[in-house]
Amino acid sequence: MSRTLFISDLHLSSDQPRVSAQLFDFLAGEARGAQTLYILGDLFDAWLGDDVLDASQEDPLARQVAAALRALHEAGTEVRLMHGNRDFLLGKGFAQASGAALIEDPTIVTLGTQRVIVMHGDTLCTDDVAYQKFRVMARAKAFQDEFLAKPLAARRSLAQEYRAKSEQTKRATPEEIMDVTPSAVAEAFRRHAVSCMIHGHTHRPATHVHEVDGRRCERWVLPDWDRRGGFLVAENERLTLERF
Ligand code: LP5
Ligand code: MN
Secondary structure, rough: OOOOEEEEEOEEEEOOOHHHHHHHHHHHHHHHHOEEEEOOOOEEEOOOOOHHHHOOOOOOOHHHHHHHHHHHHOOOEEEEEEOOOOOOOOOOOHHHHHHEEEOOOEEEEEOOOEEEEEOOHHHHHOHHHHHHHHHHHHHHHHHHHHHHOHHHHHHHHHHHHHHHHHHHHHHOOOOOOOOOOHHHHHHHHOOOOOOEEEEOOOOOOOEEEEOOOOOEEEEOOOOOOOOOOOEOOOOOOOOEEEEO
């Protein structure tokens, strides 16, 4: 039987060593023997550029995570990595160091006999207009090139500023705005002709059933790892959400 695992929203940072420890346990334990591990965005709390992997950098977390993913990859599990809204600057350097393959958002995956759409989830939050504006800016190549050309210390302080602004904006934004927009979910099921979706980002782990043009569709939302993490396991097309 083919076993596929999905995780997202770990938000790894050196301030939260417990979460990194949980990931290292997961990669050395539960994940071994799986055919594929999908990481659907926000593996890191903020990714400032692949040069954080350089041996000259004081913080070893990025190197440790890359090494742990590489060990899983070398043990025979394919690791596939999608960008989130915090770590969309993960690039070829990280892919090479970790053995992970960067995948597009969205990607269509085949589980057993079923085609499934996997995504980070932020693109489904179309009512969050302030965020979608930020997203367009942050994903523009010119903006990223300019950011990446700055010294690491300057990037770190800009990222802190963005994070603070984000936390401030979120406090003033109604909860339902920050959840997925139902019409965007329906549109994704329709456009990709799938009836199963897996995503993270909203930190609201659940299984939702949607009816789209008379079709029964399932949407699986992955948990974040900030308080209590977990993963989704697919054994052929059978999905189960597991919490730690
Ligand atoms: O991330 P989270 O969970 O707090 O909230 C998200 C949305 N916010 C974001 C912004 C990120 O947190 C910013 C951190 C990025 C770190 C990467 C560093 C590399 C940057 C490189 C740039 C090329 O994604 C939040 C959503 C929420 O999810 C729910 O979906 O609501 O969106 C907002 O809060 C909207 C805000 O308008 C975002 C504002 C960000 C700052 C804007 C720039 C301000 C200019 C600062 C001065 C230079
Ligand atoms: Mn996210």
